Amino acid sequence: MELKQISQTFMENGKIDTVLKDISLHVEKGEFVSIIGPSGCGKSTLFHIIGGLVAPSHGEVWIDGKEVTGQKGLISYMPQTHALFPWRTIEENVILAQEVAGIPAKQSIAQAREWLAKVGLAGYEKAYPHVLSGGMQQRAAFLRALLSPQEFMCLDEPFAALDALTRMDMQRWLLSIWEQNKRSVLFVTHSIEEALFLSDRIYLLSDKPTTIIQEIEVPFPRPRREEVLSEPMFQTLKQKIYATMKRVHV
Structure with a gap:
């Protein structure tokens, strides 16, 4: 799946509200990609555009090498609840x-x-x-x-409503199930640790108007085990991402 220069604006109280601005990202076959961004930055809107529920103001959606902007029924979707x-x-x-x-x-x-x-x-x-x-x-x-x-899966903060222990169990469970069949996944989360544990790559998003501020390759090998959470490199990368997000969202 590939997004090419996606922008989205809405009219609110007679004013133009730019939610997404020139978002370009991709998910390769069998890849697990996460998006981290602040609340209200348009992550769910991005999923609605990918799923064909909302037409972007500008840009294109491509799946399996074909432009599918505005077409429904081409993705698998799991919401927050x-x-x-x-x-x-x-x-x-x-x-x-x-x-x-x-x-x-x-x-x-x-x-x-x-x-x-x-x-x-x-x-x-x-x-x-x-x-x-x-x-x-x-x-x-x-x-x-x-x-x-549908091969391509969009997971919109699926563990956000769970308590901390259940959420951790679900992360381990999701990773074990995903590693069995390697579906292509775009995963939205607020948790830096969750994104690092699960993903091959991570996109960091800014506040509105939302742009991609950084793309991060996750260096930890697969199959990935819980022990990686305590590795110094994991903690260092987690702190770097946190510092980047804090700097952008001050």
Whole structure:
């Protein structure tokens, strides 16, 4: 996926509000890329543009070498909240994207049950979302995105609402699942540590009008393990990113 010079303006109270300005970034096949930026800088708007829900004021969206600006149904998306339908069972929620794509139910359910076991949700296939913990709900929501026919995944702060310990568990879990199938991922987070732990590359965004202030190659090898969090190089890079963001957002 590639964004080419994306800009976005809105009219607010008769004035032009520039949210995004000349955003160019890319995610290669099988790559995990994170975006770090302040609240309100337009990260969700960027996802809406990628997903074809909002037309950019300027610029182009390319997926698999084709311009797809304004086209819907080409990405898999996971929002900040799990957004599971309370009237559908866990397996029915997980197969939703496949159902919309017209994949036969028997095939979809078989695949869903296989993956539910892999992500620690065996036995909850017929349960409803309200009986699951927050972390379990997020696993189900991620699995729904993972099993979508679309290769490219946008994850919009999927762990923001979780407590610190659950969030850490989910980061480790996401990394282990992602390393099994290497889907192309664009991941939004406020956490520098989370981005460094999960990503191949990181884009740092400014305040509005939002631009890319730095692109960072994450140097830690894969498969990546929790021990990397305590390495001196990890802590040094974390502090450098923090200093950059603090300097820009004063």
